[in-house]
Structure formats: C-alpha cells, structure tokens
Amino acid sequence: MFSKMFSWKNSNKGSASAAKERLQIIVSHQGKNISDESDASNYVEKLQSELISVIAKYVKVTEDQVKVSLENSGKSSVLELNVTLPEN
Amino acid sequence: MAEVLVVTSGKGGVGKTTTSASISTGLAMRGKKTCVIDFDVGLRNLDLVMGCERRVIYDLINVIYKEANLSQALIKDKRYNNLYILPASQTKNKDALTKEGVGIVIDELKKDFDYIVCDSPAGIEQGAEMAMYFADKALVVANPETSSIRDSDRIIGLLSSKTYRAENDMPPIKESLLITRYNPSRVEDGNMLSVDDIKEFLSIPLLGVVPECQSVLDASNTGVPVVSNQKSDAGQAYMDAVNRFLGESIPMRFVSNEKKGFWNILKGKFTTSEVV
Numbered sequence: 001m002f003s004k005m006f007s008w009k010n011s012n013k014g015s016a017s018a019a020k021e022r023l024q025i026i027v028s029h030q031g032k033n034i035s036d037e038s039d040a041s042n043y044v045e046k047l048q049s050e051l052i053s054v055i056a057k058y059v060k061v062t063e064d065q066v067k068v069s070l071e072n073s074g075k076s077s078v079l080e081l082n083v084t085l086p087e088n
Numbered sequence: 089m090a091e092v093l094v095v096t097s098g099k100g101g102v103g104k105t106t107t108s109a110s111i112s113t114g115l116a117m118r119g120k121k122t123c124v125i126d127f128d129v130g131l132r133n134l135d136l137v138m139g140c141e142r143r144v145i146y147d148l149i150n151v152i153y154k155e156a157n158l159s160q161a162l163i164k165d166k167r168y169n170n171l172y173i174l175p176a177s178q179t180k181n182k183d184a185l186t187k188e189g190v191g192i193v194i195d196e197l198k199k200d201f202d203y204i205v206c207d208s209p210a211g212i213e214q215g216a217e218m219a220m221y222f223a224d225k226a227l228v229v230a231n232p233e234t235s236s237i238r239d240s241d242r243i244i245g246l247l248s249s250k251t252y253r254a255e256n257d258m259p260p261i262k263e264s265l266l267i268t269r270y271n272p273s274r275v276e277d278g279n280m281l282s283v284d285d286i287k288e289f290l291s292i293p294l295l296g297v298v299p300e301c302q303s304v305l306d307a308s309n310t311g312v313p314v315v316s317n318q319k320s321d322a323g324q325a326y327m328d329a330v331n332r333f334l335g336e337s338i339p340m341r342f343v344s345n346e347k348k349g350f351w352n353i354l355k356g357k358f359t360t361s362e363v364v
Binding site for chain 2: 020028
C-alpha cells in the first residue's frame with residue numbers, strides 16, 4: 001500500500017522520459033559504443049568480414065559478393081546488406 | 089609536451105566559462121603551468137569569472153594583430169602563480185580571429201605552458217571554430233536538458249571534422265563530457281535526464297558531473313573560480329574532474345540524492361519494511 005503511494009517517484013512518467021523520446025529522434029551520436037573508440041567504418045569492415053564467414057557456411061560466396069554499407073542521414077542510419085547469391 | 093584543451097558546448101549559458109575558470113585553476117592548483125584563453129571576442133567574461141577584469145590592458149586580438157606582445161597581454165593570476173589569463177577583446181568581433189593568428193599564439197604558449205585551456209564562445213561560428221581548431225582534447229559541457237544535448241551532439245560532430253587534427257589525418261581529438269547543473273533529486277523524481285541517459289545520447293566518456301549549486305553563483309559574483317571553494321559540492325566536483333583529467337580514477341560523486349530530508353527518511357523506512 002505504501003509502496004503504491006511512493007512508487008510514482010520511481011516510475012518513468014516524469015518529463016525526463018518525454019525528453020528522452022524526443023532526443024532519440026534528433027541526436028546522431030546515440031548508441032555508439034563508448035568503449036569502442038574506432039569509428040563507424042571500422043566496425044562496418046569487421047561486420048562485413050564476419051557476415052561473409054557466416055553466409056559462407058550456408059552458401060558459396062566470395063568476398064565481393066557480400067556488400068555492407070552504413071549511411072547516416074541526419075535522423076537515422078541505414079545499414080545495407082547486399083548479398084549476390086551464386087546461380088545454381 | 090603542452091596540451092591544448094577546448095571547453096565547448098554549442099549552447100550558451102551551460103557553464104563553459106565557469107568550467108574553463110575552474111578547470112584551469114584546478115590544473116594550476118595541481119602544479120601545472122596553465123594558460124586560459126577567452127575566445128569570446130566581443131563578449132568577454134572569463135576575466136570577470138577569474139576576478140581580473142580590472143587588470144586587462146591588452147587582449148588576444150591585440151596579440152594576433154601584433155599591437156602587443158604575448159607577455160604584455162597575459163595576466164598573472166592573483167592566487168596561483170602558475171596560472172595566466174589571456175583575455176578576449178571587448179570591442180572587435182569574432183571574425184578578427186584568424187587561423188594563422190590563433191595558431192601563432194598557441195604555438196608560442198605551448199613553449200611555456202603545460203596546459204592551454206580555450207574557453208569557447210557559444211555557437212558554431214568563427215569564434216567557436218577557432219577555439220576548437222588547434223585542440224588536442226575537448227571538454228564538452230552539457231546541461232541535462234534537451235536543447236543543450238542536441239547542441240553538444242552537433243559540436244561533437246564538428247570536433248571530428250573542422251579541426252586541425254581532423255583536417256590533417258592526425259589521431260582525433262580526445263573528447264570527454266562534463267555535465268553541469270545536475271540535480272539528482274529531480275532525476276529521481278523522473279523530471280530530469282539522468283547521467284546515463286546523457287552518456288547514451290552523446291557517446292563520449294564522462295569526465296565529471298557538477299551538481300546545481302549556489303556556490304557557482306557566489307563564485308562568479310566574487311570573481312573567485314568555484315574550484316577554489318573546496319567546501320562546496322560544485323568545487324569538489326570540479327576538483328574531481330581535474331584529477332580525472334590528470335589520469336586519476338575517482339568515483340563519481342553528487343550523482344545521487346544523498347542528503348536525506350524527513351520524507352526521504354520516511355520513504356526509506358517504508359521501502360525497507362516492504363522488502364522484508
């Protein structure tokens with residue numbers, strides 16, 4: 001009963017949650033790993049090589065048949081994965 | 089090897105000058121020979137916060153245009169003899185700051201000082217650009233407030249593109265975040281963005297959190313940087329930030345509501361009994 005009386009304090013209903021939601025749309029550096037100081041292109045490279053090895057487990061693909069690109073357009077980032085499957 | 093630190097934020101009024109004054113004074117308190125430069129040409133205020141406004145004769149613009157020597161323009165701090173202030177001009181505007189001129193002044197200072205702290209003006213124009221251009225490290229000052237965080241985000245983008253290090257393929261500027269005017273009890277009420285929220289939005293390492301504190305206004309009223317007041321929360325928080333800047337690892341203070349009022353004690357009691 002008392003917990004109900006006081007729990008509003010800890011609930012996320014204050015104006016801070018509205019601020020968070022609004023910032024999520026406009027801030028571009030969000031979500032980057034702080035400990036990882038390498039820039040985005042570095043992780044795209046790593047992601048590409050790991051994706052190739054995963055895809056290669058199932059389909060016969062070469063390096064140039066898997067393309068990964070990251071594009072920032074202010075509001076959002078688009079990660080594009082393009083796999084050319086071999087004809088057979 | 090001298091290091092150039094820019095104190096920047098994009099948004100005005102978040103505490104850049106207060107921070108520049110306290111970080112540079114703190115570095116001097118720790119025995120580092122430090123020079124703090126006001127880049128807010130036309131709207132100088134660092135001299136007021138440092139308490140040397142009546143001793144300004146020459147300024148940064150005079151030095152750039154060779155109307156005075158650097159040694160004539162540098163003001164020696166009254167309290168710490170390894171601290172110097174290079175004031176901004178009050179009459180010119182920020183376009184008087186040239187890349188070449190600022191570069192020469194900073195190179196000259198590098199010969200003599202351990203740290204050169206550049207107090208950036210608000211905005212992203214010439215003044216702010218010149219303050220950050222030659223930086224090795226950047227301290228991004230942000231308030232727990234939406235407009236401040238968006239502007240900080242913008243400034244972080246500029247630090248990695250419109251600076252000497254960025255333009256010359258050198259290792260990037262080391263950025264860190266200083267959150268000022270933080271109020272833990274409002275965060276607990278859910279009405280202020282938390283340290284973790286801000287860290288997540290800006291994705292740069294946190295150097296310190298300075299709580300909202302009357303002592304900051306007292307400090308600017310009297311012209312004594314708040315870091316000199318080690319009895320105040322803000323003064324201690326700034327000294328912690330200086331020590332972390334110098335490589336010490338110190339736990340964050342003033343991030344939770346420690347002062348227990350009557351209702352908090354009562355609330356604590358109820359919460360405990362509920363858990364049992």
